[in-house]
Amino acid sequence: xxxxxxxxxxPLVGYWCLPxxxxxxxxxxxxxxxxxxxxxxxxxxLYLLLWEKLPNxxxxxxxxxxxxxxxxxxxxxxRFYEARIKTEALGLIRTYQKKDSLGPYYIYQLFEPLSxxxxxxxxxxxxxxYEQVGESKYxxxxxxxxHSDLILQNSHEITKDFxxxxxxxxxxxxxxxxxxxxxxxxxxVNNTDNKKPSLNxxxxxxxxxxxxxxxxxxxxxxxxxxxxxxxxxxLNLHAFYGLDEITLIDLIxxxxxxxxxxxxxxxxxxxxxxxxxxxxxxxxxxxxxxESEPVEQSDGQLNRADQLLLKQARSLRPAEFLAAQKQKxxxxxxxxxxNALRNMATKTYLSPAVxxxxxxYILQTSPTLTLPxxxxxxxxxxxxxVKTPEQALKRINDFQTKSRNPKRRxxxxxxxxxxATDWSKVKAKVPAQKNQKNEQDDLQNRLxxxxxxxx
Numbered sequence: 001x002x003x004x005x006x007x008x009x010x011p012l013v014g015y016w017c018l019p020x021x022x023x024x025x026x027x028x029x030x031x032x033x034x035x036x037x038x039x040x041x042x043x044x045x046l047y048l049l050l051w052e053k054l055p056n057x058x059x060x061x062x063x064x065x066x067x068x069x070x071x072x073x074x075x076x077x078x079r080f081y082e083a084r085i086k087t088e089a090l091g092l093i094r095t096y097q098k099k100d101s102l103g104p105y106y107i108y109q110l111f112e113p114l115s116x117x118x119x120x121x122x123x124x125x126x127x128x129x130y131e132q133v134g135e136s137k138y139x140x141x142x143x144x145x146x147h148s149d150l151i152l153q154n155s156h157e158i159t160k161d162f163x164x165x166x167x168x169x170x171x172x173x174x175x176x177x178x179x180x181x182x183x184x185x186x187x188x189v190n191n192t193d194n195k196k197p198s199l200n201x202x203x204x205x206x207x208x209x210x211x212x213x214x215x216x217x218x219x220x221x222x223x224x225x226x227x228x229x230x231x232x233x234x235l236n237l238h239a240f241y242g243l244d245e246i247t248l249i250d251l252i253x254x255x256x257x258x259x260x261x262x263x264x265x266x267x268x269x270x271x272x273x274x275x276x277x278x279x280x281x282x283x284x285x286x287x288x289x290x291e292s293e294p295v296e297q298s299d300g301q302l303n304r305a306d307q308l309l310l311k312q313a314r315s316l317r318p319a320e321f322l323a324a325q326k327q328k329x330x331x332x333x334x335x336x337x338x339n340a341l342r343n344m345a346t347k348t349y350l351s352p353a354v355x356x357x358x359x360x361y362i363l364q365t366s367p368t369l370t371l372p373x374x375x376x377x378x379x380x381x382x383x384x385x386v387k388t389p390e391q392a393l394k395r396i397n398d399f400q401t402k403s404r405n406p407k408r409r410x411x412x413x414x415x416x417x418x419x420a421t422d423w424s425k426v427k428a429k430v431p432a433q434k435n436q437k438n439e440q441d442d443l444q445n446r447l448x449x450x451x452x453x454x455x
Contacts, residue, residue: 011067011077014105017054018232021112030113033141034125035090037132043086045073047093050108059224061210063105090125100206116145207238208245215249221261222252230263237272239352240345242317251275273338276319306393313356313389318345321356325363340371350378350386357392 028048036044049072053064070080087093091114096107113119120126120142130138209227212234216222227234237243243251255267302310316324318341323333345355358377362369386392 008104009066009077009081009106011070012065014063014065014102015069016060016063016105016107017050018107018109019051019054020109023051023110023112027112030116030119030145033144034116034119034129035092035113038090038125038128039086040083042073042075042079043083046080046083047087047110049073050093050110054110055228059209059213059228060100060105061102063102066106098206120145207235207248211245212249212252216252216256219249220253220256220258222256222263223261226262230265230268233265233268236342236345237269240317240342241272241276241319243272273335276323276333276338302390302393309357309360310353310389310393313353313360316356318342318352318355318359322359322369325359329363329367331367337369340369340374343371344374344378350381351388353389354381354386354392357389357396361396 031044031047039047046069049069053069066077066080070076073080073083075083084093084095088095092111094109094111096109098105098107114122114125119129129141133141209231213224213227216227217224234248238248251268251271252263255264255271256262257264312324313321319338322337322341326333326337341355341359344350344358345352350358358374358381359369361377362373366373381392381395384395386395
C-alpha cells in the first residue's frame with residue numbers, strides 16, 4: 001500500500017468536493033457509453049458519488065471523511081485509490097492536498113466529461129475505447145453519437161415562434177409584471193468556463209474561511225452559502241493580489257449588494273483592482289532580505305542576477321511583481337496590463353513564480369504586457385512541461401540562443417519585434433565622398449525650388 005502513501009492517505013482523512021460546471025443527463029449518457037468501459041465500475045461509481053456529495057450548505061470545516069465514501073462504495077483504501085487515479089487520468093477529477101486546524105484533507109475538483117465529438121477526436125480516448133470494447137461495439141457507439149445536418153439540405157423550415165402559438169396581453173409584453181421582474185432578479189446567470197484550471201492549492205497561503213464567513217454574516221448579513229458560491233473568485237483575488245482575510249472582509253462589505261445581502265462579484269473585482277493600482281503606483285513592496293535562497297540548478301551555474309530574479313519571482317505575487325518591474329523602469333501599472341495578467345493567472349496551469357518570469361521577459365522586450373504574447377508563451381510552456389521558474393528561465397535562454405537566429409523572440413503573427421542593431425557595424429560604414437556630395441547638391445536644389453515657389 002506504500003504506492004499510494006497509506007501513512008498519509010487513511011480513511012479518517014477528510015475530503016471536499018469542488019464543482020467545475022454541472023453534470024447533466026447528456027453527460028451521464030456519455031459517461032455510461034464511452035467512459036464506463038475505460039473506467040470500470042468502481043471508478044465510474046466513485047465519480048458519480050462525488051458529484052452527489054457536492055457541498056450545499058456545509059462549510060469546509062464540516063467536511064466528511066473518506067471512510068464514508070468507502071463504506072458507500074463497499075471498497076477498501078487500496079481499491080478506492082486505484083479508482084480515484086483512473087478518474088484523474090481521464091481528466092474527470094483533479095486532486096489537491098491541503099491542511100488546516102482540523103488536519104489534512106483532500107480537495108476533489110470535478111470536471112464534466114468530454115463531449116462525444118471531443119472524445120472521438122482525442123487519440124488516446126478513442127484508441128483506448130476501441131481496445132476495450134472491440135471493433136463492432138466501437139462502430140456502434142460512433143454511429144450513435146455521430147450527427148449530420150445533410151438531411152436538412154433542400155428542406156423548408158415551418159417551425160412556429162413562441163408568440164405565434166402562445167398569446168399574451170399587450171400590456172404584459174410592454175411592461176414586465178413586478179412579480180416576474182423580482183423573481184428574475186433573484187436568479188443569477190453564471191457564465192463560467194467549465195474546463196478552467198484551478199489554482200495550485202499548495203502555493204497559496206491558506207485563508208481562514210470560518211473567520212471570513214462569520215464576519216461577513218455578522219457585519220453584512222451575507223449567508224455562508226453565498227460565500228461558498230464565490231469561493232473560487234475570492235481564492236483568485238487572494239492568490240493574485242495577496243489579500244488577507246481582514247482586507248477581503250472589508251472589500252466584500254464595501255461592494256456587496258445591500259438590498260439582497262449578497263456578494264457582488266463585478267464590484268468586488270473592480271474594487272480590488274482599483275485598490276491595487278492606487279497602492280502599486282505609489283509604492284511597491286520591497287524585499288528586505290536580498291540573500292539568495294538555494295535554487296534549482298539547470299545546465300550550468302546560475303549567475304547572481306538570475307538568482308536574485310528567481311528569488312523575487314518566488315517571493316512576490318504576480319500583481320506585486322508586475323508593479324515592482326514597472327516601477328524599476330519608471331513606468332506605472334495600467335488596468336489593461338493587470339487584467340491581462342490576472343486572466344493568465346486564472347486560465348493557465350502556470351504557477352505564480354513562473355508567471356513572474358514571463359512578466360520579466362516580456363517587459364525586457366516591450367513597454368507593456370500584451371495578452372496575445374502571453375498566451376503564446378503560456379501555450380509553449382505548458383506544452384514543454386515548464387513548471388518551475390528555473391525551467392521557465394532555461395526555456396527563455398534556449399529559445400533566444402537557437403541557431404540561425406540568435407536574437408529570435410517569442411512573437412505572434414500580428415506583431416513584429418524590431419531586431420537589435422549592431423551599432424559598431426553602423427559606425428564602421430563610411431559613406432563615399434561622391435555620394436555625400438550628390439546628397440548635398442540635391443538638398444541645395446530642393447531649397448532653391450522652395451524659395452522660388454514662395455516668391
